[in-house]
Amino acid sequence: MMDLGTVKERAGPREFSPADDLPREYREAATRMIEFHANSEIMGAYLERPFIRQSPSIDRKLAFSAKVQDEIGHGQLLYRAAESLGVKTREEMLDDLANGDGKFLNCFHYPLESWVEVPMISFFVDGAAMRRQATLRRTSWEPYAHAMDKVCFEEGFHVKHGEDILKELMTGSRKEQQMTQEAFEEWWPRIIQFFGPTDDKSTHHDFASSVGLKQQSNDDLRNAFLDQYIPKARKYGLEIPDEPRIRERDDGTYAVEEDDLDWDEFFTIAKNEYEPGLGQINGRKHAQEAVDWVRETIERDTPAASGHEPQAAD
Amino acid sequence: MIWEVFRQAKTGEYHTHCGNVHAPDREMAKQFAAIQHGRRKPTNSLWVVPREEIGEIGSDEVAFGGTTDKSYRWATAYNTTGTDAREVVESEDEQVTAEKQRGDD
Ligand SMILES: [Fe+2]
Numbered sequence: 001m002m003d004l005g006t007v008k009e010r011a012g013p014r015e016f017s018p019a020d021d022l023p024r025e026y027r028e029a030a031t032r033m034i035e036f037h038a039n040s041e042i043m044g045a046y047l048e049r050p051f052i053r054q055s056p057s058i059d060r061k062l063a064f065s066a067k068v069q070d071e072i073g074h075g076q077l078l079y080r081a082a083e084s085l086g087v088k089t090r091e092e093m094l095d096d097l098a099n100g101d102g103k104f105l106n107c108f109h110y111p112l113e114s115w116v117e118v119p120m121i122s123f124f125v126d127g128a129a130m131r132r133q134a135t136l137r138r139t140s141w142e143p144y145a146h147a148m149d150k151v152c153f154e155e156g157f158h159v160k161h162g163e164d165i166l167k168e169l170m171t172g173s174r175k176e177q178q179m180t181q182e183a184f185e186e187w188w189p190r191i192i193q194f195f196g197p198t199d200d201k202s203t204h205h206d207f208a209s210s211v212g213l214k215q216q217s218n219d220d221l222r223n224a225f226l227d228q229y230i231p232k233a234r235k236y237g238l239e240i241p242d243e244p245r246i247r248e249r250d251d252g253t254y255a256v257e258e259d260d261l262d263w264d265e266f267f268t269i270a271k272n273e274y275e276p277g278l279g280q281i282n283g284r285k286h287a288q289e290a291v292d293w294v295r296e297t298i299e300r301d302t303p304a305a306s307g308h309e310p311q312a313a314d
Numbered sequence: 315m316i317w318e319v320f321r322q323a324k325t326g327e328y329h330t331h332c333g334n335v336h337a338p339d340r341e342m343a344k345q346f347a348a349i350q351h352g353r354r355k356p357t358n359s360l361w362v363v364p365r366e367e368i369g370e371i372g373s374d375e376v377a378f379g380g381t382t383d384k385s386y387r388w389a390t391a392y393n394t395t396g397t398d399a400r401e402v403v404e405s406e407d408e409q410v411t412a413e414k415q416r417g418d419d
């Protein structure tokens with residue numbers, strides 16, 4: 001088996017594959033990270049799903065249902081990448097997600113109630129996710145990097161569609177603009193917390209980056225996101241809330257005052273102990289149970305003896 | 315027995331199909347693949363897969379995606395304002411390339 005020293009020495013982009021005999025520490029850290037990512041894709045999709053029905057136009061409905069379908073696909077890809085580490089099976093990960101042990105992104109623990117909130121997820125959170133995912137194309141676990149290739153290919157559409165929704169709302173009636181601004185104020189701190197706690201408070205950062213799993217620190221990612229998305233928000237007429245305080249550096253880039261963020265809430269969420277978040281977890285669990293019969297029918301029917309016309313997911 | 319061969323040029327890249335070899339067993343298939351497909355082109359790893367283990371589904375059996383107009387699924391369908399994040403631009407470029415390749419067929 002490869003020892004940890006060798007792993008750290010070799011830890012470059014896409015360096016390790018299932019052909020390598022990797023130490024437990026590496027495989028566990030990678031599993032934790034990818035499982036979290038996979039769970040987040042699924043929980044994000046469930047959060048957005050009701051807005052397929054609530055889309056204000058047929059164009060939005062088509063695009064939004066394509067997006068939600070993409071996200072479920074990302075989850076599937078990522079469970080494969082996680083499973084290939086040999087620590088947890090796909091079944092175990094899905095069971096953990098259903099019973100409330102599986103961890104996922106803070107933003108997807110909050111309920112999403114109205115259309116004006118949609119771009120907070122599909123523009124800002126997808127934008128933040130994409131920033132992070134782009135760096136993960138260089139992660140050291142090759143199956144993870146390959147999954148990121150496909151995910152990033154698709155994500156550009158999510159972000160631009162999300163931005164288009166924001167643009168539409170912010171060029172709409174005064175009432176719409178005002179409601180969008182309110183939604184933004186509510187979501188802004190959560191969006192910033194997407195990148196997790198500062199590097200010094202992050203429990204897993206050092207190891208994950210020393211073995212090449214993580215390519216950029218929370219702080220760097222957050223700052224890069226702010227540099228890109230604050231100007232975007234302003235361009236559409238959104239006012240950046242006073243809190244958390246954001247410092248503009250001399251070179252025109254931004255840094256956030258970490259102490260202005262609610263880290264108690266963040267860590268309560270991280271433990272799956274935040275009340276509204278439990279609603280999301282159980283909501284998905286119930287949806288799973290409700291369609292159990294479909295999975296069972298499919299499994300009982302396989303292998304299909306006769307000539308069922310196969311249907312590609314288009 | 316026929317073994318399909320997949321070649322990976324460098325660590326972390328994809329194994330892509332590059333041909334096949336005739337061999338009595340897996341060991342020999344690996345040896346032949348190494349000689350026939352790993353000798354000249356840059357190679358980091360080869361996979362050999364028994365042909366009968368490969369499942370295939372073709373466009374005569376199923377309607378693959380992308381033949382109907384679903385432009386709403388492309389980043390290019392949305393006109394936004396200001397500079398996009400570079401990863402968004404990259405994704406959009408990849409989509410444009412993929413769409414072009416479809417047209418080439
Ligand atoms: Fe996704």
Ligand SMILES: [Fe+2]
Pocket residue numbers: 071126155158
């Ligand atoms: Fe997305």
